[in-house]
Each structure stands twice: as structure tokens, then as C-alpha cells.
Amino acid sequence: MATPILQVKDLQTQFTTHDGVVRAVDGVSFDLYPGESLGIVGESGSGKSVTALSLLRLVPNPGRIVGGQVLFRNDDLLQLSDEEMREIRGRDIAMIFQDPQSSLNPVLRTGFQIAEAMLAHQRSTRSQALRRAVELLRRVRIPAAESRAKDYPHQLSGGMRQRAMIAMGLANAPAIVVADEPTTALDVTVQAQILELLADLNHELGAAVVMITHNMGVVAGLCTRVLVMYAGQIVEQGPVEQIFEDPQHPYTWSLLKSIPRVDAVRHERLRSIEGIAPDLLRPPRGCRFHPRCPFRVEKCFSDDPHLIEVKPDQRAACWVTMDRARAEMGADDLLDIRPGSASGVQAGRLVE
Amino acid sequence: MFTRGTLIYIVQRLVLITLAVLGVSSLVFLGIHRLPGDALFSEHLRGTQYELTLHHYGLDRPLWQQYLTFLGNMFHGDLGESLVNRGVPITPIVLREMSVSAEVGLVALIFTIGLGMSFGVIAALRQNTWLDYLLSTTSVIGYSMPNFVIATFLILVFGVWLENITHGNFYFEIGWPGRYGSIGAIWLPAFALGFPSASIVARMTRASMLEVLQQDFIRTARAKGLAPATITIRHALRNALIPVITVLGPLAMAIITGGVVVENIFGIPGLGKEFATSILNRDYNVVIGVFTGYAALVGLTNLGVDLLYVVIDPRIRY
Amino acid sequence: MAATPATVVAAEPIAPAQASLWSDAWRKLRRNRLALGGAVYLTLVVVVALTALVWTPYPMAEVGVGIPYSAPSLQHWLGLDTIGRDVLSRLMVGAQVSLLVGVGTQLVVLAIGVPIGLAAGYFRGVFDQVTTFVINLFYGVPNLLVALILVFLLGPSLTNIIVAIAATGWMDMARLVRGQTLSLRERDFIEASRAAGARPAKILFGHVLPNALGPIIVQATFGVPAAILFEAFMSFLGLGVPPPMPSWGSMAADGITAIRIAANLVIAPAVALSLTLMAFNFVGDGLRDALDPRQRR
Ligand SMILES: Nc1ncnc2c1ncn2[C@@H]1O[C@H](COP(=O)(O)OP(=O)(O)O)[C@@H](O)[C@H]1O
Numbered sequence: 001m002a003t004p005i006l007q008v009k010d011l012q013t014q015f016t017t018h019d020g021v022v023r024a025v026d027g028v029s030f031d032l033y034p035g036e037s038l039g040i041v042g043e044s045g046s047g048k049s050v051t052a053l054s055l056l057r058l059v060p061n062p063g064r065i066v067g068g069q070v071l072f073r074n075d076d077l078l079q080l081s082d083e084e085m086r087e088i089r090g091r092d093i094a095m096i097f098q099d100p101q102s103s104l105n106p107v108l109r110t111g112f113q114i115a116e117a118m119l120a121h122q123r124s125t126r127s128q129a130l131r132r133a134v135e136l137l138r139r140v141r142i143p144a145a146e147s148r149a150k151d152y153p154h155q156l157s158g159g160m161r162q163r164a165m166i167a168m169g170l171a172n173a174p175a176i177v178v179a180d181e182p183t184t185a186l187d188v189t190v191q192a193q194i195l196e197l198l199a200d201l202n203h204e205l206g207a208a209v210v211m212i213t214h215n216m217g218v219v220a221g222l223c224t225r226v227l228v229m230y231a232g233q234i235v236e237q238g239p240v241e242q243i244f245e246d247p248q249h250p251y252t253w254s255l256l257k258s259i260p261r262v263d264a265v266r267h268e269r270l271r272s273i274e275g276i277a278p279d280l281l282r283p284p285r286g287c288r289f290h291p292r293c294p295f296r297v298e299k300c301f302s303d304d305p306h307l308i309e310v311k312p313d314q315r316a317a318c319w320v321t322m323d324r325a326r327a328e329m330g331a332d333d334l335l336d337i338r339p340g341s342a343s344g345v346q347a348g349r350l351v352e
Numbered sequence: 353m354f355t356r357g358t359l360i361y362i363v364q365r366l367v368l369i370t371l372a373v374l375g376v377s378s379l380v381f382l383g384i385h386r387l388p389g390d391a392l393f394s395e396h397l398r399g400t401q402y403e404l405t406l407h408h409y410g411l412d413r414p415l416w417q418q419y420l421t422f423l424g425n426m427f428h429g430d431l432g433e434s435l436v437n438r439g440v441p442i443t444p445i446v447l448r449e450m451s452v453s454a455e456v457g458l459v460a461l462i463f464t465i466g467l468g469m470s471f472g473v474i475a476a477l478r479q480n481t482w483l484d485y486l487l488s489t490t491s492v493i494g495y496s497m498p499n500f501v502i503a504t505f506l507i508l509v510f511g512v513w514l515e516n517i518t519h520g521n522f523y524f525e526i527g528w529p530g531r532y533g534s535i536g537a538i539w540l541p542a543f544a545l546g547f548p549s550a551s552i553v554a555r556m557t558r559a560s561m562l563e564v565l566q567q568d569f570i571r572t573a574r575a576k577g578l579a580p581a582t583i584t585i586r587h588a589l590r591n592a593l594i595p596v597i598t599v600l601g602p603l604a605m606a607i608i609t610g611g612v613v614v615e616n617i618f619g620i621p622g623l624g625k626e627f628a629t630s631i632l633n634r635d636y637n638v639v640i641g642v643f644t645g646y647a648a649l650v651g652l653t654n655l656g657v658d659l660l661y662v663v664i665d666p667r668i669r670y
Numbered sequence: 671m672a673a674t675p676a677t678v679v680a681a682e683p684i685a686p687a688q689a690s691l692w693s694d695a696w697r698k699l700r701r702n703r704l705a706l707g708g709a710v711y712l713t714l715v716v717v718v719a720l721t722a723l724v725w726t727p728y729p730m731a732e733v734g735v736g737i738p739y740s741a742p743s744l745q746h747w748l749g750l751d752t753i754g755r756d757v758l759s760r761l762m763v764g765a766q767v768s769l770l771v772g773v774g775t776q777l778v779v780l781a782i783g784v785p786i787g788l789a790a791g792y793f794r795g796v797f798d799q800v801t802t803f804v805i806n807l808f809y810g811v812p813n814l815l816v817a818l819i820l821v822f823l824l825g826p827s828l829t830n831i832i833v834a835i836a837a838t839g840w841m842d843m844a845r846l847v848r849g850q851t852l853s854l855r856e857r858d859f860i861e862a863s864r865a866a867g868a869r870p871a872k873i874l875f876g877h878v879l880p881n882a883l884g885p886i887i888v889q890a891t892f893g894v895p896a897a898i899l900f901e902a903f904m905s906f907l908g909l910g911v912p913p914p915m916p917s918w919g920s921m922a923a924d925g926i927t928a929i930r931i932a933a934n935l936v937i938a939p940a941v942a943l944s945l946t947l948m949a950f951n952f953v954g955d956g957l958r959d960a961l962d963p964r965q966r967r
């Protein structure tokens with residue numbers, strides 16, 4: 001492949017709270033190539049949004065990016081001045097948020113909010129920008145764009161609002177669009193349309209899309225590569241088809257097992273994995289997935305596995321990997337997926 | 353912004369205001385109906401002269417007749433004539449005084465909103481710094497100070513101390529020399545009236561700014577690459593003002609009622625000054641006129657505030 | 671809670687959070703320096719007002735205890751007023767007036783506003799509609815103007831001032847209590863005791879009122895300085911307590927005529943008044959932070 005347009009290296013983002021330090025993003029690294037569509041999946045709370053916000057340095061208080069690099073066109077975004085960073089936002093990297101209802105300003109006209117994105121970065125008059133905004137609304141297939149541009153957000157439907165958000169993201173023809181769960185807050189019927197729109201724009205405009213979702217179905221429909229996040233870290237990454245066919249990390253494996261069928265963009269929570277998501281204030285020692293992993297071995301309790309190449313282009317952070325779990329633990333025939341059920345390593349054995 | 357519905361709404365409100373004004377003046381008229389005659393009696397009038405005067409004001413007729421005449425005159429905008437200055441019609445006086453009071457009140461409201469908003473925004477942007485604490489403390493002090501106390505201190509500083517320090521070079525005339533000629537004429541009384549309310553606006557603006565700055569659309573605005581000043585003013589402040597407007601009605605009322613005292617201190621020929629003077633002179637017809645003027649002022653102010661909602665918040669339509 | 675049998679709940683009527691709410695509030699209040707300072711100052715004012723009942727440096731109404739307009743001196747700490755009365759003595763008696771009006775008004779407001787609010791919120795129906803109509807009728811009409819009309823009609827006296835201010839103040843209290851009652855009556859522990867056959871009076875005063883007490887106390891605390899301010903305002907206009915009884919408002923009004931000669935005449939009552947209002951507001955703020963759950967973060 002070509003050279004990456006964005007390289008994230010060992011990104012670390014923390015929240016300092018009353019109870020302690022939450023390592024929301026803990027050593028995340030990945031490359032993004034021009035025009036590709038990269039999925040980031042993981043349960044709620046695994047650090048997807050914080051990763052996305054870190055790219056644009058929009059982490060809310062009390063969050064701080066404490067380490068790593070975000071290289072964009074040879075610049076480390078984390079080293080830029082506030083003013084330089086402001087130039088990048090919206091112009092080179094745009095972001096689309098989860099809830100279009102709360103993400104649009106209720107007291108400003110929709111068209112103006114789109115025009116504003118252009119006026120922040122381009123030399124053009126207000127009326128030119130407003131005209132461009134109407135074109136963009138048309139482009140994201142909003143009917144009667146002319147009059148919709150004059151509407152306030154509360155006058156639009158949920159789907160239309162998200163289209164307007166997308167139009168806003170595209171206003172400056174950015175190289176990268178980061179979409180953080182863009183369909184989660186929408187009606188099921190509208191979700192498919194929005195995803196289709198995003199796919200088209202990805203193809204037509206050639207912008208690289210980072211698609212954040214907790215829905216494996218969305219990844220299957222839209223992305224070419226996928227990162228799987230767990231407890232602030234990437235646990236597996238690779239081409240979508242390969243990972244769907246042959247996941248190597250037990251967490252990815254159980255995610256895929258938990259979707260009924262990989263056919264639709266159904267709003268389906270990743271819920272059927274046993275156990276609860278880890279407490280990032282006090283993450284488990286060793287592999288962070290071990291309290292919930294059916295295949296864990298003794299090493300998993302003490303040593304942190306690193307991402308390693310497990311197949312061509314596919315990397316996973318696991319001491320066992322699914323190949324071994326299948327061969328030695330009969331993973332495919334496993335009915336009982338409680339922690340340690342396949343390997344027989346119960347937690348109690350290692351305590352003292 | 354203003355649709356046909358808004359126009360209909362305004363007309364409806366104006367009708368209601370008219371009714372309220374009639375109600376208030378009737379209440380005062382009936383409440384004090386015995387006093388005007390008594391007041392005249394004590395004015396060194398004797399025998400037939402007293403009878404003639406009573407007759408002149410129609411006070412010798414039964415109450416219900418007097419009231420009907422009063423109502424009839426009210427419909428023509430006629431508030432009758434002064435008991436003290438015979439032959440002087442009250443309506444033009446009250447109208448002129450209303451406009452003076454409204455003018456001072458409007459400048460006071462500008463102080464209220466301008467100062468309150470700026471302090472509130474600064475405190476919010478500098479949350480938990482010494483500046484924030486300073487402004488927050490000042491604001492409690494501000495709204496605890498009655499406007500007549502502030503007015504007094506302003507006079508003390510500008511009218512007495514500054515004059516003494518500058519050996520009379522800075523001379524400040526308490527009074528109403530015309531219009532904006534002297535700072536005493538409108539700026540100081542408006543400040544005295546507006547400052548306590550400004551403190552409340554500052555507190556509310558700070559709180560609602562802090563809340564708005566947490567909202568998702570602020571993050572959107574930052575993600576667009578907008579400049580911080582644009583985000584603060586265009587995106588945050590406008591939304592932060594919506595809850596602030598809800599107190600603007602009561603605050604405007606505080607400014608109007610504050611005028612009763614502050615106008616007297618600064619010698620401003622408004623409704624408030626007339627109120628005190630007419631009570632002192634026992635000119636009860638003027639008292640009724642003043643209350644009528646206040647009822648109208650209050651009604652119109654409330655209408656103005658309600659219309660302000662429409663300007664600030666597009667989600668509100670009447 | 672919802673599944674608990676009615677009888678069991680009726681035996682333990684107060685919502686479980688209550689006890690800890692009060693001790694929580696107390697702990698919070700004690701940590702609030704401004705509120706504490708306000709409370710200390712108000713205690714001082716009360717002591718001064720009580721002292722003035724039995725002793726003042728000079729008789730407060732006695733004219734010519736010294737030369738009029740005298741500046742503060744060792745004999746007369748705050749100087750003498752326009753007709754030669756001791757300002758400190760009058761200030762002390764003025765504290766009585768302010769406290770009497772402030773606290774008296776709020777007692778009347780509580781006595782009227784709370785039962786009406788409780789009844790309107792609990793029984794709803796016609797009574798509620800009439801109450802709400804009256805309250806809405808006066809909403810947007812400045813309380814001070816209404817109180818001024820009333821004092822004007824009734825004639826100036828301490829009692830009439832209290833009546834006039836309370837006549838406008840009860841509405842805000844009733845509105846608050848009504849709202850609280852409306853939301854509380856739907857809560858499980860109250861529905862349960864209703865189901866268990868408790869009489870309305872017992873439910874209202876035994877269960878609803880204790881749970882609405884926090885916001886009521888806060889509102890009453892803020893009502894005190896408002897009433898004191900109203901009185902000062904009226905006295906300033908000459909509609910307040912009749913002379914020779916001093917009031918901080920009328921003292922300031924008298925003093926302002928002499929502002930170029932003896933500024934202390936207006937400064938003394940103005941400072942006393944402002945500090946008192948401020949202290950009540952600090953205490954009110956503290957109580958609100960501590961007691962009003964809506965303000966809780
Ligand atoms: N404002 C915040 N304050 C404290 N912790 C936060 C905050 N935002 C996020 N976190 C922490 O970061 C973790 C990751 O959050 P997030 O990235 O939003 O997850 P998701 O994968 O659902 O998008 C959460 O588990 C939470 O503990």
C-alpha cells in the first residue's frame with residue numbers, strides 16, 4: 001500500500017479523577033491510508049471515542065494526552081500550537097459525532113453552521129459559503145436543501161440532522177473523516193441510509209474514513225480494515241474479511257459469536273460476552289481480557305501480551321490465539337464460554 | 353423571526369395589558385375614593401368654595417357615578433386633573449414621566465445585561481481562578497446592596513468626595529439638567545438601578561455558560577476549527593443567555609420599582625419622583641395616574657421581555 | 671420500594687434518605703465560610719436588637735442630646751442626626767425594626783403560603799385552580815408596587831408593613847410548596863400511607879411537609895432580606911414605620927439630605943442595611959447548597 005496519511009504511535013490518554021487515573025487510551029498505534037475505510041470496534045467504554053477525540057486534541061477535561069505521536073503529513077499533531085491545530089480541525093480532519101441532536105447548535109440555522117466550517121478555513125464571503133452549504137446539503141441528499149438550510153436544527157428529523165452533520169464534515173473536503181458511532185442515535189430505518197451515504201462519500205470523495213462503532217455489522221458493511229479495542233488497547237487488527245473469517249483474539253472471536261448473523265446493520269449491542277467490562281481505574285494485571293477469557297492460561301494472569309503478526313496483515317495480542325484454542329481446547333465445539341472454561345485455569349488458583 | 357402568529361400574539365397581549373391597566377387604576381380609584389375629598393377639605397377651603405371645588409372635580413356625586421365617569425375618561429386616555437394644580441391635566445404629565453422613567457430604566461437594563469453578561473462570561477472562562485472568586489463575591493455583595501444605597505454612595509463619591517478632592521473642579525450637580533449632559537443625569541442613576549440586577553445576571557450567566565460549554569455542540573464547533581472567541585460568543589453565549597432571559601422579567605420589575613427611590617435621590621422627573629411628590633401633596637388624582645402609568649410600564653416591559661425570547665431562542669414561537 | 675407492602679411503609683413514613691440529608695446538609699453548611707460568617711454577623715445583629723430593648727446609649731427619640739450633624743466622637747460613636755439624636759442608639763433600634771419586619775413577614779408567609787400550597791398541590795381541583803389563577807394574576811406584577819399600594823391604602827405602621835409585604839410574599843411560597851407537593855404525592859411512600867388510610871392532614875404535615883422542608887427553609891431565608899429591603903424602601907419613601915421610630919431606610923432618607931455636611935448620617939444605616947442583607951444572602955446561599963437537592967451535583 002501507499003504511505004499512510006495518518007500514523008498513530010503509542011497514544012496514551014488519561015483522565016485524572018478523584019478516584020485515580022483512568023488510562024482510557026493506553027498505547028494505541030495504527031496507520032491510516034489515504035482513501036481507506038478503517039473500522040474501530042469495541043464495547044462501550046473501551047476507549048474508542050477518546051481515541052478519536054485525541055486525534056483532534058479535543059479530549060474533554062479532566063483528560064490529557066500524556067504520550068505518543070499522531071503523525072499527519074509528517075507533522076506530529078500533538079506538538080502543534082493551538083492555532084496550528086485549529087487549522088487542521090475541520091479542514092484536514094473532520095469529525096462526525098454520535099448524537100446529531102445535541103451536536104448541532106440549537107440557535108443557529110443549519111446552513112449557517114455548515115457555512116461556518118468553510119469560513120473558518122477558506123477565504124470566501126458569507127453568501128458564497130451559504131450557497132456552498134446548500135450544495136453540500138443536496139450532496140448528502142437532503143430534499144429541498146435550499147429551504148432546509150434556513151431551518152434550525154429542531155426543525156429537521158434525526159436522519160436529516162445527521163446528514164447535515166456529514167455535510168458539515170465534508171465542507172472543506174478533508175483528507176480524513178472520523179465518524180464516532182454516527183448511526184447509534186438514529187432510528188433503525190435511517191441507520192442504513194446514513195451508512196450507505198458514508199460509503200458513497202468515501203468512494204466518491206476519496207477521503208479516508210475512520211468508522212467507530214460497537215456494531216460488527218457496520219464494520220462488515222463499510223470497512224476494509226478493522227481495529228478491535230478492549231480496555232483502552234488494540235487487541236486485534238487486520239483486513240475485515242480475514243478477521244471475520246478467522247479471528248485470532250478470543251475477544252474478537254466472542255464478539256463475532258455474539259452477533260446473531262452478520263447480515264444487517266442492526267442496532268445490536270455486543271452484550272452476550274460473559275462478565276463485565278473492566279474497570280479502567282484498576283485494569284486487570286496481565287492480559288486485560290483474562291477475567292472474561294475462556295481460553296486463558298496461567299501466563300495470562302501475569303504477563304501483558306503484545307500485538308504480534310499472527311497471519312499476513314493480521315495482528316493480535318494474545319498468548320494463546322484462536323488457532324491454538326481451536327486445536328488444543330476445542331474452541332469450536334465450546335458450549336460453555338465462562339471465564340477459564342476451556343483451559344480450566346480458574347482465577348482462584350493464582351490468588352496467593 | 354416574527355411571524356403573523358407573533359403579531360396576533362402581540363395584539364392579544366396589548367389587549368390584556370389594557371385590561372390590567374384598567375384593573376389597577378380602578379382598584380386604586382375605589383380604594384382611596386374618600387381621600388380626595390378629605391384632601392381638598394383641609395386645603396383652607398371653606399363653605400361654598402369647598403362645595404364648588406368638590407363639584408368641579410365631580411366629587412359630590414355618588415361613587416358609582418364617579419367611577420363610571422372615571423372609566424369613561426380612562427377609555428379616552430384621560431386621567432383627570434390635578435387636585436393641587438387645578439386645571440392641569442394629568443395624562444400628559446404621566447406620559448412624559450413614563451418616557452423619562454422608561455429611558456432611565458432602559459439604560460439601567462443595558463447596564464444589567466452588559467455588565468452582568470461580561471462578568472458572567474469572564475468568571476466562567478476563568479473558572480476557579482482568583483478572578484472567578486472575586487467576581488462571584490462581588491456579585492453577592494452587588495445584589496445585597498439596595499439600589500438606593502448604591503445611589504447614595506455614587507452621590508457621595510461623585511458629588512461630594514470628588515468635588516472636595518479636586519477642590520471644586522469636578523462639580524457634579526444632582527438633578528436633571530436635560531439629557532445626557534452630566535453623568536449624574538442618567539448614567540449614575542441607571543448604574544444604581546442596574547447594578548444589583550447585573551450581579552444576578554452575572555451569577556446566572558456564569559452558571560449557564562459553564563453548563564453550555566460542556567455541551568456537544570461546543571465540541572462540534574471546536575472540531576470545525578472555529579476560533580475560541582467565535583465559539584465563546586456565537587455558540588456558547590447565545591445559548592447561555594436563554595436561561596438568563598427568564599429572570600430578565602423580574603429584574604426589569606426590580607429596575608422599575610427601584611426607580612421609585614432612585615429617581616427621588618437623583619431628582620429625575622419620572623414616575624417615581626411623581627409618586628413620592630403626589631403622596632406628599634396628597635394629590636390623589638395624580639397618585640391614581642402614577643399607578644396607571646406603572647401598570648402600563650410593567651405590562652409593556654413584560655411583553656418586551658417575552659418578545660426577546662423569540663429573538664434569542666428560535667425554538668420559541670408564539 | 672415499589673414492591674414493599676403498604677403497611678410496612680406506613681410504619682416508617684419518612685423517606686429513608688431524610689436523616690442523612692439533614693446531617694449531610696449540616697456538614698456542608700459548616701464548611702461554607704461565607705454562610706458561617708453571615709450567621710455570626712446575624713447573631714451579632716440579633717444581640718444588638720435585643721440589647722436595644724433594654725438599653726441604648728441614649729434614648730433613641732430624645733432630640734438634642736448633642737449638637738445636630740456632629741461627626742462621630744467618643745460620646746456619640748456614630749455622630750448625631752439632623753435634630754441632634756444619637757445615631758448609634760437609633761441604629762440599634764432600627765435593627766429591631768428590620769428583624770421584626772424580616773422575620774415577622776416570613777412567619778406570616780409561612781403560615782399562609784405553606785398550607786395553601788400543600789392543599790392546592792394535594793387536593794388539586796377547584797381550590798388549586800383558584801390559587802393558581804390568583805398567583806398567575808399577580809405574576810409579573812412587581813411585588814414592591816403591590817405592597818406600596820397596600821401600605822398606601824392601609825396607612826403606614828409596622829403591622830401594616832408586615833401585612834403588605836406578606837400579602838405579596840405568600841404567593842411565591844405557595845407556588846413552591848404546591849410544586850413540591852405535586853411531585854411528592856406521587857412518591858411511593860406517600861401513596862402507600864394514603865393506601866393505608868392515613869388522613870390527609872397526617873399525610874401532609876407528617877410526610878409531605880418534612881420532605882419539602884429543605885426548599886421551604888431556603889426560600890424563607892431569602893425572603894427575610896427581601897422583606898427587610900422592602901421595609902427600608904418604604905421607609906425611605908416616607909411610607910414606613912411612623913416617626914419617631916427609626917428604621918434604617920428612613921434614617922438613610924433623612925441622612926441623604928445632609929450628605930454634604932454629615933455623610934455619616936447616611937453611611938451608617940446604609941452599611942448596616944447592606945451588611946445585614948448580605949449576611950442573609952450568604953446564609954441563604956449556604957442553605958441552598960446544603961439543602962436543596964435540585965442544586966445538588
Ligand atoms: N470525561 C471523562 N472523565 C473521566 N473518564 C472518562 C471521561 N470520558 C471518558 N472516560 C473514560 O474513558 C473510557 C473510554 O471512554 P470512551 O472512549 O468514551 O469509550 P467508547 O469506546 O464507548 O467510546 C471510559 O471507560 C471512561 O472511564
Ligand code: SF4
Nearest residue numbers: 287290293300318319
Ligand atoms: S488467552 Fe490469555 S492472552 Fe489471550 S485473550 Fe485470553 S487471557 Fe488474554
Ligand SMILES: [Mg+2]
Nearest residue numbers: 048049050181
Ligand atoms: Mg463512544
